[in-house]
Amino acid sequence: MTKPADDHSWGSTAFLLAQVGAYAAEAFRARVSRLELTPAQAGLLRMLARIPGRSQRAYATYLGMPPSRFVMMVDALEDRGVLERRRGTDDRRANELHLTPTGHRLMRELGAVARSHESDLLAALKPSEQRGLRELLVRVAEAQGLTPGAHPGYRTKPHTE
Amino acid sequence: MTKPADDHSWGSTAFLLAQVGAYAAEAFRARVSRLELTPAQAGLLRMLARIPGRSQRAYATYLGMPPSRFVMMVDALEDRGVLERRRGTDDRRANELHLTPTGHRLMRELGAVARSHESDLLAALKPSEQRGLRELLVRVAEAQGLTPGAHPGYRTKPHTE
Numbered sequence: 001m002t003k004p005a006d007d008h009s010w011g012s013t014a015f016l017l018a019q020v021g022a023y024a025a026e027a028f029r030a031r032v033s034r035l036e037l038t039p040a041q042a043g044l045l046r047m048l049a050r051i052p053g054r055s056q057r058a059y060a061t062y063l064g065m066p067p068s069r070f071v072m073m074v075d076a077l078e079d080r081g082v083l084e085r086r087r088g089t090d091d092r093r094a095n096e097l098h099l100t101p102t103g104h105r106l107m108r109e110l111g112a113v114a115r116s117h118e119s120d121l122l123a124a125l126k127p128s129e130q131r132g133l134r135e136l137l138v139r140v141a142e143a144q145g146l147t148p149g150a151h152p153g154y155r156t157k158p159h160t161e
Numbered sequence: 162m163t164k165p166a167d168d169h170s171w172g173s174t175a176f177l178l179a180q181v182g183a184y185a186a187e188a189f190r191a192r193v194s195r196l197e198l199t200p201a202q203a204g205l206l207r208m209l210a211r212i213p214g215r216s217q218r219a220y221a222t223y224l225g226m227p228p229s230r231f232v233m234m235v236d237a238l239e240d241r242g243v244l245e246r247r248r249g250t251d252d253r254r255a256n257e258l259h260l261t262p263t264g265h266r267l268m269r270e271l272g273a274v275a276r277s278h279e280s281d282l283l284a285a286l287k288p289s290e291q292r293g294l295r296e297l298l299v300r301v302a303e304a305q306g307l308t309p310g311a312h313p314g315y316r317t318k319p320h321t322e
Binding site: 007009010011012013014015016017018019020021022023024025026028046050114115117118121122123124125129130132133134136137138139140141142143144146148149150151152153 | 170179297
């Protein structure tokens with residue numbers, strides 16, 4: 001069966017979003033696996049770089065991850081020396097999370113990987129079209145009440161950890 | 162931790178595509194489950210409605226599904242009276258797949274569900290913007306060599322069956 005070439009064969013725009021989105025997620029997973037990171041770990045590192053020093057509970061809630069799964073992920077990253085738990089300044093019983101110098105170096109590598117992924121994925125679009133696509137996606141995401149930087153897969157899929 | 166509101170907090174456009182795509186896929190899964198269909202079954206029904214009468218092997222290859230998983234899916238839909246296997250006209254050993262009248266009725270319900278899903282998902286965008294989004298997604302999908310109508314999840318994820 002040859003690939004039908006007409007526009008209609010791509011299905012609805014909602015289907016296209018799901019299809020291209022799943023393709024993008026899988027391509028990203030393959031790329032960050034070379035840094036021995038899962039997509040959820042990459043998401044947490046990015047969040048720690050942007051908003052450091054919050055409690056474990058705050059990050060887990062924000063990313064929509066079950067606490068037990070989140071703690072396992074933090075344990076693994078702490079064992080690698082990528083992040084550290086520090087006694088809370090406000091609440092001494094709560095651990096605040098921070099990137100270590102190793103973690104900041106890894107973040108720079110991760111940033112380069114993410115930029116390659118983005119430019120390969122969107123190579124067919126001109127810069128103005130890439131901006132247009134982004135703006136439309138942000139509006140859809142906002143209207144649907146999605147949380148910036150929190151992939152729905154963090155919540156449910158063990159293999160994205 | 163409150164949701165950061167700046168545009169940058171949404172991450173890369175590639176991430177946004179993965180995030181909105183996963184959200185769209187999950188919303189679709191929830192909707193078609195009310196018709197007792199999985200997303201992959203819905204994808205096959207749509208394909209049978211558009212291009213009927215090909216061999217099981219042709220559909221499985223096109224959708225990128227392992228043959229054993231595909232046969233189980235066809236068995237389940239045949240048991241429900243939604244599709245039927247007919248002896249091949251060209252190759253009498255190959256079974257051709259066709260929707261039954263029940264299957265055509267189910268397809269009409271599925272079409273209505275897909276249209277509601279689409280209009281709810283894209284409610285924030287004007288019709289011209291929806292067309293613009295679609296055009297950009299088709300170009301990205303074509304450039305990446307994706308197969309029209311075949312979600313990558315059909316290939317790998319048991320829970321999408």
